[in-house]
Amino acid sequence: ALEKKIVKSKVGEKVSLPCCHEIPSSESLRKYRVYWQKNITDVVLAYSEGNMISKHKRYWNRTEMDPWNLTLWISPMEILDNGSYQCVVQRNSVVVCDESVILYVTADFSKPHITAEVSTDSCESTEMVITCSSHGGFPKPKISGTLNNISMEWNASWVSESSLSPYNVTGKLVLNITKDVNITCSVEYSGSVKSTSLFLRKTNDCTVPPVPPPYNVITASIIIVTTFIVAITLAARYLPRHVCSHCCKCQDSVEEGVKEYTKAPTSSKGTAETSSV
Incomplete structure (x- = not known):
């Protein structure tokens, strides 16, 4: 044949x-x-x-x-x-x-349209629902894609009134994004390909707040600081008195020594006179 x-x-x-x-x-x-x-x-x-x-x-x-x-x-x-x-x-x-x-x-499909919707967001990752759609083409297409140049599969669905009617195709994907990524969506039909790309940036780069210390650590720290302040206050109040008291005792001893020294020559003179008689 x-x-x-x-x-x-x-x-x-x-x-x-x-x-x-x-x-x-x-x-x-x-x-x-x-x-x-x-x-x-x-x-x-x-x-x-x-x-x-x-x-x-x-x-x-x-x-x-x-x-x-x-x-x-x-x-x-x-x-x-x-x-x-x-x-x-x-x-x-x-x-x-x-x-x-x-x-x-x-029939040519429209250029694929990619959208990204944030479902959950945190400091570590961002969960996004990615949707790729194209319409008005024939025959039934195949939808494919890449994530940072690595092949991936879409959860695809097709809508058409009949086997000889234009098709609308939609692909969905849920991604946990921890860094910037580039997504490509391609619609293939009868040897033709329509593609588009979308760059997604990791937006929520926040810093994790430090964990506060436990309650007992805070209490102990307050007690130590309070004790230190009280000790300094007491030292400032009583130490000058002790020093002054010591200074007074030293001064009295010096004065007594001076008095004894002053009396000594008089006694010597009297002795000398007695001897001469």
């Missing part, structure tokens, strides 16, 4: 789906029947003897066919255009070719 052709396009673009047969210049479309079908059951458009005989309502004003190479043009592309298309060509009721082509339609 021949490998199916694959065509990729984006929502809003114009795409061409090739057919398996080209009409020679010596002939015309009038000699052929051409059917473009989707998923085998839906006829996109059909030509017979050079005239269009059928066209699906979804493709009104959005499709046309080249009359020579039978290429099918679709514009603008929609997500619902995803699927397998088949070109069937007949000449004189004989099948000339029958070949399929697969059309993949993608």
Whole structure:
């Protein structure tokens, strides 16, 4: 079996789906029947003897066919255009070719948006709820990320009305931040990637207050200080009196010595006079 052709396009673009047969210049479309079908059951458009005989309502004003190479043009592309298309060509009721082509339609996601909300905060760490969201894309994406260039996984959730509708994707993460970090969120789909980054700074760098001493230590310190002050006060009050009392005793002794010395010459003179008689 021949490998199916694959065509990729984006929502809003114009795409061409090739057919398996080209009409020679010596002939015309009038000699052929051409059917473009989707998923085998839906006829996109059909030509017979050079005239269009059928066209699906979804493709009104959005499709046309080249009359020579039978290429099918679709514009603008929609997500619902995803699927397998088949070109069937007949000449004189004989099948000339029958070949399929697969059309993949993608829709770009918005640039991821990252938010950070503080749940708890302390001097040691900050707990944050990180949310990354993107919307409006197709097909269902994969969300990934890095934390300081190290891979991490998001708790992802997707919302879409159907399997052929745009997707909204949201990823959440709870982090205990102890230092500055850089977070990257990436949304991957059909070979395309949309990414964004957010730098988070550790904000609460507070100093832990010192632990106050126990009550008994404070009480003992107060008693020691009080005793010391009382001792100094008593010393200042009674020590000068003791010194003065000692000084008075010394002065009395000196005065008595002087008096005895003064009396001594008189006694000597009397003795001398007696001896001479």
